[in-house]
Amino acid sequence: MKVNSIQVKIVSVIVIVLGVSVAGILYVSLVNQRGNLISAAQRTLAVNTSMLNIVIRNLMLSGEAPIARNTMDSLKSITELEEIALYRTDGSLAFHDYRTIDFVNSYQRKYKFAKTPRVENRTLMDENFQAVLETNTPKQVILMDRKEMEYFFPILNYKECRECHGEANFIRGVAHFKISIAGIFNQIAEAGKLLTAFFSVAGLLMAGVLVLVIRRLIIQPVLGIGKVVSLVGEGNLDVMVTLPSRDELGELAARINQMIAGLKERNRLMLENKIFETRIEESRKYLDNIQEGLLLLNADLTISEQYSTYLPKLFGTDDIAGRNLIDFIYPDKDLYAEERKELEQFLHLLFTNREADMEMLLSINPLQNKRLTIGSREIVIDALFQRIMKEDRIENVMVIFKDMTDIVRTREELEREREKSQSEIEQIAAILKAGPETFADFLADSNRVLSGLESSMERLGTREVLDRVFRDLHSLKGTARYLEFKRVEKLIHGMEGVLAELRDEGVPFTPERKGKMENLKERLSEELAAIQALNERFMTFARNRKDGGEKGDVPDREGKSRSELDSFFQSLPRMVEDIAGELGKKVSFHIECNLSSFPWLDNLKDPIIHLIRNSLDHGIEDPFERISKGKPEEGMLVLKLDADAVQYVIDVKDDGRGIDFGMVRRKAMEKGLLRPDGEASTSELLSILFSPAFSSREEATDISGRGVGLDIVRHRIQELKGKVSVITDKDKGTTIRMRIPREVG
Amino acid sequence: MRTYGKKGQAARMFSGFSLGLLLILSISVASCGRKEEPVLSPVTINEASGERFWKRITEESDYRQYSYWPGHEGVQPGQAPHGVFHKVYINRTLREALPVASRVAPEGSLIVKENLNADRELNAITLMAKVKGFDPEHGDWYWAKYSPEGKVQAEGKVAGCIACHEGMRSNDYIIIKPLDRTLPAR
Numbered sequence: 055m056k057v058n059s060i061q062v063k064i065v066s067v068i069v070i071v072l073g074v075s076v077a078g079i080l081y082v083s084l085v086n087q088r089g090n091l092i093s094a095a096q097r098t099l100a101v102n103t104s105m106l107n108i109v110i111r112n113l114m115l116s117g118e119a120p121i122a123r124n125t126m127d128s129l130k131s132i133t134e135l136e137e138i139a140l141y142r143t144d145g146s147l148a149f150h151d152y153r154t155i156d157f158v159n160s161y162q163r164k165y166k167f168a169k170t171p172r173v174e175n176r177t178l179m180d181e182n183f184q185a186v187l188e189t190n191t192p193k194q195v196i197l198m199d200r201k202e203m204e205y206f207f208p209i210l211n212y213k214e215c216r217e218c219h220g221e222a223n224f225i226r227g228v229a230h231f232k233i234s235i236a237g238i239f240n241q242i243a244e245a246g247k248l249l250t251a252f253f254s255v256a257g258l259l260m261a262g263v264l265v266l267v268i269r270r271l272i273i274q275p276v277l278g279i280g281k282v283v284s285l286v287g288e289g290n291l292d293v294m295v296t297l298p299s300r301d302e303l304g305e306l307a308a309r310i311n312q313m314i315a316g317l318k319e320r321n322r323l324m325l326e327n328k329i330f331e332t333r334i335e336e337s338r339k340y341l342d343n344i345q346e347g348l349l350l351l352n353a354d355l356t357i358s359e360q361y362s363t364y365l366p367k368l369f370g371t372d373d374i375a376g377r378n379l380i381d382f383i384y385p386d387k388d389l390y391a392e393e394r395k396e397l398e399q400f401l402h403l404l405f406t407n408r409e410a411d412m413e414m415l416l417s418i419n420p421l422q423n424k425r426l427t428i429g430s431r432e433i434v435i436d437a438l439f440q441r442i443m444k445e446d447r448i449e450n451v452m453v454i455f456k457d458m459t460d461i462v463r464t465r466e467e468l469e470r471e472r473e474k475s476q477s478e479i480e481q482i483a484a485i486l487k488a489g490p491e492t493f494a495d496f497l498a499d500s501n502r503v504l505s506g507l508e509s510s511m512e513r514l515g516t517r518e519v520l521d522r523v524f525r526d527l528h529s530l531k532g533t534a535r536y537l538e539f540k541r542v543e544k545l546i547h548g549m550e551g552v553l554a555e556l557r558d559e560g561v562p563f564t565p566e567r568k569g570k571m572e573n574l575k576e577r578l579s580e581e582l583a584a585i586q587a588l589n590e591r592f593m594t595f596a597r598n599r600k601d602g603g604e605k606g607d608v609p610d611r612e613g614k615s616r617s618e619l620d621s622f623f624q625s626l627p628r629m630v631e632d633i634a635g636e637l638g639k640k641v642s643f644h645i646e647c648n649l650s651s652f653p654w655l656d657n658l659k660d661p662i663i664h665l666i667r668n669s670l671d672h673g674i675e676d677p678f679e680r681i682s683k684g685k686p687e688e689g690m691l692v693l694k695l696d697a698d699a700v701q702y703v704i705d706v707k708d709d710g711r712g713i714d715f716g717m718v719r720r721k722a723m724e725k726g727l728l729r730p731d732g733e734a735s736t737s738e739l740l741s742i743l744f745s746p747a748f749s750s751r752e753e754a755t756d757i758s759g760r761g762v763g764l765d766i767v768r769h770r771i772q773e774l775k776g777k778v779s780v781i782t783d784k785d786k787g788t789t790i791r792m793r794i795p796r797e798v799g
Numbered sequence: 800m801r802t803y804g805k806k807g808q809a810a811r812m813f814s815g816f817s818l819g820l821l822l823i824l825s826i827s828v829a830s831c832g833r834k835e836e837p838v839l840s841p842v843t844i845n846e847a848s849g850e851r852f853w854k855r856i857t858e859e860s861d862y863r864q865y866s867y868w869p870g871h872e873g874v875q876p877g878q879a880p881h882g883v884f885h886k887v888y889i890n891r892t893l894r895e896a897l898p899v900a901s902r903v904a905p906e907g908s909l910i911v912k913e914n915l916n917a918d919r920e921l922n923a924i925t926l927m928a929k930v931k932g933f934d935p936e937h938g939d940w941y942w943a944k945y946s947p948e949g950k951v952q953a954e955g956k957v958a959g960c961i962a963c964h965e966g967m968r969s970n971d972y973i974i975i976k977p978l979d980r981t982l983p984a985r
Contacts, residue, residue, distance in 0.1 A: 210963070
């Protein structure tokens with residue numbers, strides 16, 4: 055226990071207070087008691103003295119002076135009387151001489167006193183004795199230091215006494231009593247000791263009780279409170295003051311508990327706050343650093359406040375928070391009305407359709423590898439959507455935008471590169487096979503077509519222009535295919551597609567479509583330029599080689615050399631095989647050629663190729679159909695070139711299904727080329743068959759179906775002033791015969 | 800503190816009044832223990848009676864307000880017939896006359912003795928009154944004895960009193976102190 059402890063203080067206070075009060079009580083009571091005892095002694099003494107006075111007086115009055123004297127002697131034997139004596143007014147002891155007897159005897163004659171033996175004289179010199187003589191009244195003296203009490207009693211000369219003793223003195227003598235009051239003091243001392251002991255014990259007990267009580271009521275609660283407070287001060291907030299009492303300390307305890315609770319709460323809140331802040335910071339770190347556009351979508355399709363730092367970079371704008379996502383991605387409402395609707399529907403599903411799982415929904419994600427025009431930039435983004443659930447509801451949708459622009463561009467680049475190198479290989483192969491001269495023609499043709507297209511670009515709305523361009527392209531495509539320029543073929547096919555849209559569906563030549571055409575045309579030019587370059591190198595090479603003296607066929611108008619024919623014929627089987635393979639048909643192809651040269655080879659290459667294609671596509675059936683018709687599995691296709699004096703005859707013959715005029719009629723009606731009542735002769739139908747727009751194929755393929763093939767044939771033949779005829783038999787086959795006069799005028 | 804106006808006036812009145820009150824109270828308190836003994840004309844021979852003197856010492860004046868006999872103050876040991884203890888009061892007349900060289904108390908002197916028992920309780924009150932011409936033979940003293948309640952138990956020329964006090968005839972029948980003794984310094 056510390057010296058400063060309140061317990062020590064309280065105990066000290068209690069001890070002091072009790073000690074002082076006990077001492078005070080003791081003192082007062084003892085003194086009081088002594089006083090009382092002394093008074094009692096005084097009283098007793100006074101009474102006894104009075105009694106003695108009366109006794110002696112009466113003794114004397116009775117004339118028994120000797121008895122009086124004996125009485126005095128006997129009284130001396132009382133041990134309690136320290137002193138008892140009778141003195142004359144001069145201070146001498148009474149009965150020590152015969153003076154009074156003598157006087158009394160001489161004064162009166164009634165009685166004669168005998169001279170009994172005398173006592174030894176003694177003289178009293180005492181101021182109190184003198185005082186008595188003066189006042190004629192008794193004097194009581196307490197000698198505290200000697201613990202004695204004295205009584206000086208005047209024996210008055212009463213009337214009765216005067217009869218014998220005379221009138222002279224008012225006082226006859228003074229009686230002197232002395233008693234010891236030591237006993238009183240001892241008693242007091244004893245009592246004092248007892249009381250002291252008693253009070254000390256009682257005092258200690260009281261002190262003890264008080265200390266315990268105060269401990270219990272005050273000190274312990276206070277210490278308890280203090281302990282809790284110091285614990286709180288150290289940071290421990292899980293403590294509580296347990297003080298069930300309702301007094302001020304209890305209230306204090308309750309208030310402290312409230313305070314602790316308050317602190318705890320505050321602490322908790324601060325901690326939560328800190329945690330929140332840390333979390334926010336953390337998520338901010340994510341948002342700041344991920345290289346993807348991340349945003350949170352609310353149920354009303356608005357973008358929330360928190361989005362990744364990458365997002366504005368990706369989309370090139372800071373105006374994000376609070377905006378509607380659809381507005382954000384497709385700001386132009388009119389241009390992208392469809393896309394907007396699609397996105398809205400998709401988002402709606404995301405938020406509301408609980409049955410569909412995410413995989414399913416993501417399969418209809420409209421923003422998969424989507425090309426977007428944001429302001430002036432074009433980016434490719436791939437958006438991932440993720441539902442954020444809260445309990446059972448879909449609270450938000452998280453959208454992650456991956457910037458695929460670079461990837462896509464790179465891919466496209468690579469693709470282009472690949473195609474280019476592929477193409478180069480193709481070209482090299484083709485050139486090697488056919489010879490560079492062949493290519494020169496092709497290139498010349500293509501450039502012509504392209505420049506034609508260029509000049510007619512604006513007028514593509516016009517039917518004639520459209521048809522012509524279409525024709526040219528289609529023919530070029532055929533040649534490209536023959537020369538195995540797959541890329542060129544593809545590009546041209548693309549262009550044909552646009553033109554078909556214009557022709558068949560009557561859609562306007564929108565800037566977009568125009569753009570597409572331009573794009574394709576551009577690429578086509580590039581491609582052709584590449585071929586040109588390559589070709590020139592080969593030309594140089596070939597020239598060099600030619601200088602070495604090898605086969606070098608000089609192109610010569612009259613009599614296209616046999617080798618040209620040969621090379622043409624060499625390439626055909628391959629083409630047939632390819633096409634047949636593509637179509638899943640089995641064909642046996644052979645060429646019958648009696649000619650050593652054919653001047654119109656160039657002009658008729660395209661038609662021949664087209665006709666071959668048509669046969670393969672429309673004519674010859676697939677193996678199953680053939681078998682079911684009882685035909686051999688393998689179809690037959692023949693190209694025959696012959697000549698007589700007047701004309702060349704070229705046949706393309708197949709043993710396929712023949713031309714179905716019924717379908718031709720139907721298709722013609724469909725296309726509005728025939729009146730609904732369908733009256734048409736075979737030759738009319740044939741005519742229709744050879745018209746530009748006609749295609750009995752439902753959809754355009756690379757091979758045919760454009761409805762241009764036969765048109766080209768007709769045109770070319772017409773150019774050469776020839777004729778074309780069709781011999782067809784259902785399920786038997788078709789023969790297309792072209793007759794070209796030998797001499798053109 | 801100066802205060803002005805109506806409010807000030809009231810305040811001043813109040814303070815003056817309270818001051819006066821305080822003064823009166825203090826004076827009365829101060830003189831509480833020392834009510835002045837009235838100077839009364841001596842009881843004449845015609846009026847003299849036990850009852851009359853009782854009235855004189857209890858109603859007209861309070862004997863307890865008288866001074867003690869100087870040098871014999873308070874409770875003192877006594878003797879028969881008065882009692883183990885006594886208290887002796889003398890009135891103003893006598894008091895102011897002391898010391899009397901002639902050893903004769905002046906007329907109108909009153910000596911009142913409270914007779915107390917061993918327990919210092921009042922047993923009786925005895926009185927000596929100097930009445931001119933009452934008893935020239937025995938100093939003109941009128942003797943009386945009362946019960947503590949004031950019942951007259953003896954009055955006039957009481958033989959018992961005279962007989963004993965006769966012994967101090969030379970001191971005008973006064974036993975306890977010589978009349979001509981110089982008073983102790985106050």
